[in-house]
Amino acid sequence: MILITSSTGPVGSDLVIRLLAAGQRVRVLVRNLEWAAHFAGEVERCVGDLDKPETLGAIFEGVRVVYLISHSSQVQPLIEVAETAHVERIVRQSTLAAGFDSNARSGHSERDADQAIERSSVAYTILRPTIMMQNTRFWWAPQVRSQRLVNCLGGEGRFSPVVAGDVAAVACAVITQPGHEGRVYEITGPQLLTCKQMVATIARTIAEDIGYVDAPEAAAIDLMARLTMRPELFTALLETMTDLRVNRFARLAETVPSITGSAGRTYSDWCVANVGSFVPIRPSQR
16 A cells, blocks of 8 residues: 555646556545545545644555655654554655855755654665745746736756656655665756746747846745745745856756656647746736
8 A cells, every 4th residue: 555645736646647547545634525536436535734643543544555744743753653553665855055155045945854754664765856836836827817927036056857747757656666664865856947938938839029137136036925825835936046046956857757767858848738827917807
């Protein structure tokens, strides 16, 4: 049995589908059964709360591998649950920032969580994906649709955005194939791009002119505040963008092609598949 702790996000939901196609038995942990209603009959759905590990013992029973997507503060208690349940391996989705000297406190916290798993009695594989392409739908699409404009704090920093489906493909492979125990994998897309280059890709895809402003920090903070995200996520995003500006995310890894046998998808590929997210709102639609 394979337990997925977050099956409603872009990686977890894709991973469930891939594992089922590979003939694996899958159990998903959710806080509300309705969130996983589309999996009814195909997977075991269990209600639980990662912030209450004392309630999770029965959910971990009979589990061979846990795919762990969680906040770093939840990791140590979950390790203890996994050890008690004799789970064979934890595959943790961490972050690329855990592997370098990040300005972001979240990067340090993620590295501490990774190291806790490495010290545990449970075998492990750690995946460290970079910034995901899907985030740009949340960050930029509202501005593009309403103003044909993107304000960003990226500067000339380059990074290699990855599509969530490629992360899920790597995860499925390391879960179902031997030889990945004790390994830490960075996962990136195939290209190093600046934010300005990514916005130009969106513009080509939708055949519209899109302005790009390398916003000063104060303007970026104001913009991100209007995204109405939780304070801790807001802070983490701001710190991540600071790392991006100074090229700490300028890394390319061959993990996707070497493990899955398929080239990672480009940002252009993703934009074509998600073009509807960026098409500007016409006056008649307001």
